[in-house]
Amino acid sequence: MTAELLPARPPVANQEHSRRLASLRERMRLLRLDAVAVASPEAIYYLTGLDHHGYFAFTLLVVPLRGDLALVTREMERSTVRAQVPHCEHVPFGDGTDPATAAALAIGGTAAPHGRVGTEDAAMFFPPAIHSRIREALPDREWLDATPLLSEAMAVKSTTEVEHMRFAAALSDAAMAAGIATAGTGVGEHEVAATVQHTMVSGGGQQPGFVPMIRPLRLLDQEHVSWAQRQLEPGSGLFIELSGCHLRYHAPLSRTVYIGRLPDGAARAHAVALAGWHAALAALRPGVLTGEVYAAWQRATGAPTPRHHCGYLVGIGFPPSWVGGGEVLGIRPGGRVRVAPGMTFHLMSWLPGHVMSDTVLVTQDGAEPLTNTPRELKVVN
Template identity: 30%
Template sequence: MLFSQDEYQAYQERLLKTKREMEKAGIEVLLINNPSNMYYLTGYDAWSFYVEQMVIVALKWEQPVWLGRQMDAAGARMTTWISHENIIGYPDDYVQSLTKHPMMFAADYLTEHGLDTAHVGLEMDAYFFSAYAYETLKTHLPNVQFKHAGLLVNKLRMIKSDYEIEHMKKAGRIVENAMYQAEQAIYPGARQCDAAAQIYSGLISGTPEYGGDYPAIVPMLPTGERTAAPHLTWSDQPFKDGELVIVEMAGCYKRYHAPLARTLSLGKPNERMVELSKIVVEGLNEALDAVKPGVTCAEVEAAWRKATSRYGIEKESRLGYSTGLSYPPDWGEHTASLRPGDQTVLQPNMTFHMIPALWFDYEGIEISETFRVTETGHEVLSNYTRDLIIKGDLDVTPVIS
């Protein structure tokens, strides 16, 4: 793949920052299994993370090494900036074998290159690094000192470049359009699965100027009493008059996400939900107003808590989290959270999904925004009405940028 000089320079700077953090942590070799971090450092982009793969960063090596399944090596050559001789494929008899494991191959590779006594950092909390993979590495590299380095690269990803922010803004436009399509597809009598299909169409089609990528999480579409649970998807049942429907999804452009959630009422909502929606929006607005460089994540959450406590509302779960570049199964960066006690200091070009959702016994409400921290405050990445969206005789027209 051909990279522009600016893109190539960005990868070099990311690699240099990674090595600096490795040195601080006393790590000589870093084994990266998180596909988001692999992409961030090399550009590797393929749906191959269901088998073992990694990027190896060694302090003494000029370039990283991509190590994965042999059939995926061609994809690594097509999508990464690293030299082809640094793309190493293991034979297919290591894949889901009862006698071999890809970490045996990785251990042999490290041994052959004199790294079998190094201080090695591992992403021990990565979704795609199993307990068996760890045990295999320990068995076949008995003289290596392993360290947990799970968030080393994740933390570097928190502050985006202007180039990355442009990707997220495009994702924000994509999710605006998809939310509009969701609003048109959701009405009494329509099947939930058909609405989900139309949402997917909007997310992947994107805009006339640019298309969308597959999001790290499927669209959430809890309906009726199921709105009391945050992570339910859809069924093949029809929507019913009088139900609430929560739509939570993310636009995705070149793996960068902009999540957005809204709540729809199919027909006239009850007074309680109307009032709750106003409280949620008031708290959301005040929390966003608190965002600026130098403020901590805990202080942003405190602004929400102060606003909603006036109405006796308490939210046990966090208010939001850092987001951006990601692969399935989620779009969070696993670093900072908007919640009490998180002393992460906001800096320009950090990006968060603020989701002040409330869930009760038989209903819930979600109205969220993805924002970036600017030099003086914040910028939301999508422009869509924050009101409770009422479908039916009281239909409202969404605000689309």
């Protein structure tokens, strides 16, 4: 198997990718890393801009301290690689062959024997078996977990990234407005979903990492199930959570609406959830710890049962998630992550009887909501 060096082009796709690559290589230099290999679609996209649906198959980007990037993909992705990332050396593997062989070839060409290699240990997209076979093929390299190198950089958005998220937020608001306008007595959940999906796509959006989550409040605790062909009934609540997607950037929001009339306790649940959301928003400031933000939310809601988080970092996402893989940096009890300007969070106030959330941007002075669908109690007929 040999690598295919595609025609010479500029060393990176654009200035944004150039800045990101230079920043990564500076941290690699400080850690004396000869190469870094990343497998998550979000990290590969962050560094190269490769945007396709082929990430379901093993894909690996190898970043050397100096020289050309190498991209390991299925052979059939050749045309996509050529079109989207011509500055990368393409190392393909055929169906029925071991991708670890191609990955070892790419890494071995950038990290000499006894060199130090950092890998993004994202198990969802870097299967342990492939990871192990790569190490077996290159036993004389020193291996380190380099996951934090990318996750920390990606946590803080540039001005360009914030603009992408503002576009995604506008799509989210438009889709939520359309979904709420469609909901009503006798309407099917699937009809609400169809309106939401149409609005996001017709507005210029891409397929989001998650489909919209649309279900009755009685199924609220089934957190990742979505619509069915159930009709909305008077006196019931409907949970809608969605995100527009623009250039793979997401801005989720959720609202709870009521059909026909308010059920008992709905007004109180809404008031508590809204108070919690405002408390978390006020606490989300540069320099604070994520655990302090969670504590502010819990004090305002008096939540008797601690929830696993009241928000999480959001930005680049590919299916099956809009949060960038299985590990989510959340606003959790006792969280020790320090909040910084440029971070974007899906800030949630999730209680058993009512949920609301928005995507917010941490600024120099506090936090700015990017999604702005009205937050008052909503009843639809």
